[in-house]
Amino acid sequence: MFSTVLSRTSRSLVQRPCFSSTPNTDAFWASLSAASASKVNPHVVSSGQGAYLTINSTPYLNFCSSHYLGFALQPRLKSAAKAAIDLHGLGTGYRTLAGTHSLHVDLESKIAAFKGTEGAVTFTSAYAANACAVQTIMGKEDVVVSDQLNHASIIDAVRTAGVANKFAYKHSDMSDLEDKLSQAASIASTPKSNGEPRNVLIITDGVFSMDGDLARLPEIVDLARKYDALTMVDDAHGEGVLGRGGRGVVNHFGLDGQVDIEVGSLSKAFSVMGGFIAARQPLIDKYLMGARQRLFSIALTIPDTAALIEAVDMLAESEDLVTKLWSNVSYLKEGFTGLGFDIGNSETPIIPVMLGDEELAREFSRRLFEEGVFASAICYPMVPKGTARVRVITSASFSKEDCDKGLEAFRKVKEELM
Numbered sequence: 001m002f003s004t005v006l007s008r009t010s011r012s013l014v015q016r017p018c019f020s021s022t023p024n025t026d027a028f029w030a031s032l033s034a035a036s037a038s039k040v041n042p043h044v045v046s047s048g049q050g051a052y053l054t055i056n057s058t059p060y061l062n063f064c065s066s067h068y069l070g071f072a073l074q075p076r077l078k079s080a081a082k083a084a085i086d087l088h089g090l091g092t093g094y095r096t097l098a099g100t101h102s103l104h105v106d107l108e109s110k111i112a113a114f115k116g117t118e119g120a121v122t123f124t125s126a127y128a129a130n131a132c133a134v135q136t137i138m139g140k141e142d143v144v145v146s147d148q149l150n151h152a153s154i155i156d157a158v159r160t161a162g163v164a165n166k167f168a169y170k171h172s173d174m175s176d177l178e179d180k181l182s183q184a185a186s187i188a189s190t191p192k193s194n195g196e197p198r199n200v201l202i203i204t205d206g207v208f209s210m211d212g213d214l215a216r217l218p219e220i221v222d223l224a225r226k227y228d229a230l231t232m233v234d235d236a237h238g239e240g241v242l243g244r245g246g247r248g249v250v251n252h253f254g255l256d257g258q259v260d261i262e263v264g265s266l267s268k269a270f271s272v273m274g275g276f277i278a279a280r281q282p283l284i285d286k287y288l289m290g291a292r293q294r295l296f297s298i299a300l301t302i303p304d305t306a307a308l309i310e311a312v313d314m315l316a317e318s319e320d321l322v323t324k325l326w327s328n329v330s331y332l333k334e335g336f337t338g339l340g341f342d343i344g345n346s347e348t349p350i351i352p353v354m355l356g357d358e359e360l361a362r363e364f365s366r367r368l369f370e371e372g373v374f375a376s377a378i379c380y381p382m383v384p385k386g387t388a389r390v391r392v393i394t395s396a397s398f399s400k401e402d403c404d405k406g407l408e409a410f411r412k413v414k415e416e417l418m
């Protein structure tokens with residue numbers, strides 16, 4: 001009944017049932033061989049995520065990861081994780097069924113206190129937090145209005161929620177948003193088939209990760225009020241970075257308490273892993289009770305949670321790291337502009353060094369690597385055609401010498417290639 005098939009790609013032995021004709025499954029495996037042929041292997045990093053990454057025993061200036069505050073190697077976070085392992089071990093349970101851990105409760109109340117919201121709930125990624133934020137409260141007959149450049153995790157969240165009425169407004173174009181909101185309001189003027197009112201939810205990234213520009217949140221909040229819509233901001237790149245001591249984009253704009261749903265990542269400025277939703281308590285309770293990402297998926301591990309508690313404590317205690325980050329941002333931005341580079345409309349530590357041509361961006365990134373600087377080329381489809389760039393992500397862990405080394409490499413490669 002079973003024949004042994006030798007896979008051409010992996011050369012492993014695979015047991016498959018033997019039927020007379022299997023054209024569809026054959027085509028599937030053949031399509032994978034084609035994908036394997038074009039596979040790109042990432043660099044293998046053998047160090048922690050500090051100002052430098054070790055690749056093939058060589059240090060490279062880390063201009064490509066979102067560890068904005070240098071927490072990945074922070075001694076206090078490492079000690080907290082080690083101490084928690086000694087006390088509680090490693091894994092935790094499915095929180096709804098097997099009891100929630102006191103560390104999770106502690107982390108969530110510290111995040112809420114830091115953010116100044118009534119409550120917070122954590123997940124193992126911001127991807128899952130976005131999925132929960134949308135899927136738990138939005139269904140087929142509700143309406144989503146979303147910035148066209150929102151992160152893929154938001155697009156997936158809206159798809160998974162099965163929302164039929166979806167509008168994408170032109171990136172940060174408030175008159176297009178208003179146009180879409182007026183269409184959404186007209187749909188929402190009739191109730192759902194079960195007689196309940198429809199939710200209209202505006203979703204935006206706080207910081208757009210390819211360009212480093214900010215959402216026009218004050219205008220979005222005003223329009224939401226005018227058209228009776230809820231608001232959600234995915235602040236993955238703003239938490240720990242923007243606002244007073246890193247309290248996020250909502251605080252940056254002085255809008256505390258005026259955005260219904262704030263999603264944050266715990267893997268970027270917080271340098272560990274996970275995501276959270278911060279909101280008013282009734283909504284947090286809804287998420288605590290109904291989130292499929294919580295009911296059917298495991299919670300953060302013990303060391304992750306303990307390290308994150310320490311990170312939130314450090315941010316609550318002092319604004320020094322955030323201040324250092326922003327002083328590096330100013331230094332690098334002035335440096336790039338002084339070298340004649342176009343750095344787009346960045347308002348954040350994400351600095352897109354605009355090159356336009358894709359081949360040039362790839363070659364630029366490759367040459368920077370030879371000069372000891374790791375900065376990724378960002379090309380279509382991640383950004384529109386003709387807007388390829390090398391993206392630099394700033395960290396508080398850089399010294400002035402590190403910034404100078406990076407700028408010197410960009411100067412040298414520019415002179416060579418442009």
Ligand SMILES: Cc1ncc(COP(=O)(O)O)c(C=O)c1O
Binds near residue numbers: 205265266
């Ligand atoms: C805007 C935005 N949202 C969400 C995510 C997902 O974050 P996480 O890695 O914590 O799942 C990312 C990650 O790149 C992001 O840039």
